[in-house]
Amino acid sequence: DTAVSQTPKYLVTQMGNDKSIKCEQNLGHDTMYWYKQDSKKFLKIMFSYNNKELIINETVPNRFSPKSPDKAHLNLHINSLELGDSAVYFCASSQAGGQPQHFGDGTRLSIL
């Protein structure tokens, strides 16, 4: 069973479109995260939710809106996609208290 699963794995779309990436974890963790990995493989946190509440919101354009319908899911919706949004987006989850995070396999977003 996949612990943290993201869909889709690949997403190719045009500038200006709106798209969503879904994430689900079956580990029973309380906290979920979204990270962006750029073309130089640098990883930076975007958002974190604990029990459906937003707790970390880094400097991310408000075109990015996370939504957590329950603590096992954290989806990422992106409006008006721009060329600079091309990256690999990783979802992760963890228990509270500094426990290690478990990552999904990533969604590679390419903007044409």
Add this chain to the structure above:
Amino acid sequence: AQSVTQLDSHVSVSEGTPVLLRCNYSSSYSPSLFWYVQHPNKGLQLLLKYTSAATLVKGINGFEAEFKKSETSFHLTKPSAHMSDAAEYFCVVSLLTGGGNKLTFGTGTQLKVEL
């Protein structure tokens, strides 16, 4: 504030020889430190973690890391490299926030293993 510096962007070793990936950290608090590995087109997998218990930490696949507070280092080692170790390695420092932990990643070290 916290930060991580990975001193080498690329490391190349021969199969069967030792691996050393270097990491220095900066943290205002007693840090939690991790090493993650990323194979091509895959997510990140936890190799090992340091959380203020033993300073020598053993991880999966024969890797280990030693926490040295005086040197603010957390270098990753393996006695004998295997071809399957070729991947990107990230040193990570963690800051606890309300309900979760905020990870700050190093810029990564790409490990190449040659025959």
